[in-house]
Amino acid sequence: MGFNITSSASSDGVVEHHFTLGEIPGVLWTPEGAAGDRPLILLGHGGGQHRTAPPVVAGARRFAAECGYAAVAVDAPGHGDRPKTPELAQALTDMRTRAAAGEHMFALVAGLHALLAEQAVPEWRAVLDAVAELDCVGRGPVGYLGMSLGCGLGVPLVAAEPRIRAAVLGLFGARGLAAAAAQITVPVQFVMQWDDERVPRQESLALFDAFASADKTLHANPGRHGEVPAFESEDAMRFFSRHLG
Amino acid sequence: MGFNITSSASSDGVVEHHFTLGEIPGVLWTPEGAAGDRPLILLGHGGGQHRTAPPVVAGARRFAAECGYAAVAVDAPGHGDRPKTPELAQALTDMRTRAAAGEHMFALVAGLHALLAEQAVPEWRAVLDAVAELDCVGRGPVGYLGMSLGCGLGVPLVAAEPRIRAAVLGLFGARGLAAAAAQITVPVQFVMQWDDERVPRQESLALFDAFASADKTLHANPGRHGEVPAFESEDAMRFFSRHLG
Numbered sequence: 001m002g003f004n005i006t007s008s009a010s011s012d013g014v015v016e017h018h019f020t021l022g023e024i025p026g027v028l029w030t031p032e033g034a035a036g037d038r039p040l041i042l043l044g045h046g047g048g049q050h051r052t053a054p055p056v057v058a059g060a061r062r063f064a065a066e067c068g069y070a071a072v073a074v075d076a077p078g079h080g081d082r083p084k085t086p087e088l089a090q091a092l093t094d095m096r097t098r099a100a101a102g103e104h105m106f107a108l109v110a111g112l113h114a115l116l117a118e119q120a121v122p123e124w125r126a127v128l129d130a131v132a133e134l135d136c137v138g139r140g141p142v143g144y145l146g147m148s149l150g151c152g153l154g155v156p157l158v159a160a161e162p163r164i165r166a167a168v169l170g171l172f173g174a175r176g177l178a179a180a181a182a183q184i185t186v187p188v189q190f191v192m193q194w195d196d197e198r199v200p201r202q203e204s205l206a207l208f209d210a211f212a213s214a215d216k217t218l219h220a221n222p223g224r225h226g227e228v229p230a231f232e233s234e235d236a237m238r239f240f241s242r243h244l245g
Numbered sequence: 246m247g248f249n250i251t252s253s254a255s256s257d258g259v260v261e262h263h264f265t266l267g268e269i270p271g272v273l274w275t276p277e278g279a280a281g282d283r284p285l286i287l288l289g290h291g292g293g294q295h296r297t298a299p300p301v302v303a304g305a306r307r308f309a310a311e312c313g314y315a316a317v318a319v320d321a322p323g324h325g326d327r328p329k330t331p332e333l334a335q336a337l338t339d340m341r342t343r344a345a346a347g348e349h350m351f352a353l354v355a356g357l358h359a360l361l362a363e364q365a366v367p368e369w370r371a372v373l374d375a376v377a378e379l380d381c382v383g384r385g386p387v388g389y390l391g392m393s394l395g396c397g398l399g400v401p402l403v404a405a406e407p408r409i410r411a412a413v414l415g416l417f418g419a420r421g422l423a424a425a426a427a428q429i430t431v432p433v434q435f436v437m438q439w440d441d442e443r444v445p446r447q448e449s450l451a452l453f454d455a456f457a458s459a460d461k462t463l464h465a466n467p468g469r470h471g472e473v474p475a476f477e478s479e480d481a482m483r484f485f486s487r488h489l490g
Contacts, residue, residue: 194453194454194463205450208439208465209439213467214467215467215474216466216467217464217465217466217474218439218463218464218465218466219462219463219464220453220462220463220465221461221462221463222458222459222460222461229460229462231487235480242476
């Protein structure tokens with residue numbers, strides 16, 4: 001797949017490079033004047049969001065400006081500017097039908113994540129190959145940060161990709177992910193919402209339990225799926241600083 | 246009860262004042278040259294430990310040196326230099342008998358905590374009254390930090406004492422504490438060990454669940470009762486900085 005940077009613009013000490021890798025649109029953030037290997041954070045967005053969702057951009061800019069890291073985000077399959085494949089469109093139709101028939105939404109979403117992950121995992125690995133060739137990124141240690149859909153795609157990615165040395169994951173459960181989680185041994189910070197209306201509490205606890213990592217931390221806060229407190233972003237930055245340098 | 250500072254010694258920018266309040270021995274740490282109101286951290290030690298246990302001293306010195314706070318620790322009833330009352334001695338004997346007969350140790354320890362808390366809560370409140378009179382402490386916001394026994398005594402204390410504005414608690418469960426926890430509305434950071442051999446996992450989760458605080462965070466890490474990772478001390482300091490200033 002061809003890698004092309006289509007535009008680069010700098011503001012507040014951070015360069016934002018828009019790129020395409022084949023048909024995948026993405027954004028890479030680097031500190032102004034960056035040259036040489038540095039830690040890289042892969043940012044997975046949530047379901048229905050896209051590569052420039054506000055929390056993705058805010059996080060990426062802080063990693064670049066405050067930590068000197070590179071950060072990269074891409075549209076997940078069927079998200080953002082990407083067309084839905086006929087298979088995905090069919091899966092979404094099926095999901096709506098089954099939800100209307102009373103099936104638990106969490107189980108249906110877990111199934112959708114599994115379908116998307118088959119495509120997303122090799123895509124993320126190709127992105128990693130491509131950006132490692134750039135002088136402003138290089139081959140430093142890699143971290144992954146993703147919640148909800150970003151967790152559903154992130155768990156199989158972190159399990160498969162040895163360049164990823166640490167991960168912040170959360171807002172999803174063990175359904176469909178337990179086997180991949182059991183292959184993960186790098187440090188994990190796992191964030192859950194105690195009153196998550198989309199993810200059953202026991203599912204979240206079971207996913208935390210499933211990670212094989214000796215160094216893993218669960219952070220739970222009250223509130224609904226969309227109400228993760230702002231201080232968890234700070235905690236994620238500190239976690240990566242501790243593990244990626 | 247008479248309050249007497251029996252000695253004060255300064256090192257590395259921190260003054261360590263040994264005191265007695267009636268029959269309670271304690272230590273107060275303040276930044277060198279401290280004058281005027283400042284946040285104060287009450288440090289509750291673990292079971293079988295005492296007011297100068299290494300983690301207590303290390304934490305207190307960092308609060309004073311790095312945050313400019315005051316910190317205070319006392320021997321819990323029946324601990325450290327304090328004699329065991331006949332009632333406590335009898336309770337410990339009963340506990341050994343019942344443990345030998347197969348009763349679950351966690352439930353027995355919870356009962357012991359409840360007995361000690363009846364005495365410890367008014368003692369802590371008297372300590373708070375006494376040190377607030379000192380120029381180097383004053384009447385700033387108060388935090389409480391205690392694990393295990395320090396949690397068993399801390400939950401009823403934080404519930405009863407309105408001067409306490411934030412608490413870091415952990416390594417104990419809901420047994421005997423749920424009603425007091427339900428009266429706590431100040432911010433709480435709750436630390437549990439995922440593989441705690443002394444506190445059943447569901448007991449820890451249930452205690453976190455019981456706090457009425459809108460702002461509460463659960464931190465869980467793998468490992469046994471005594472294996473809380475060092476970064477949780479950093480997290481506790483940041484938590485108090487956020488809430489006490």
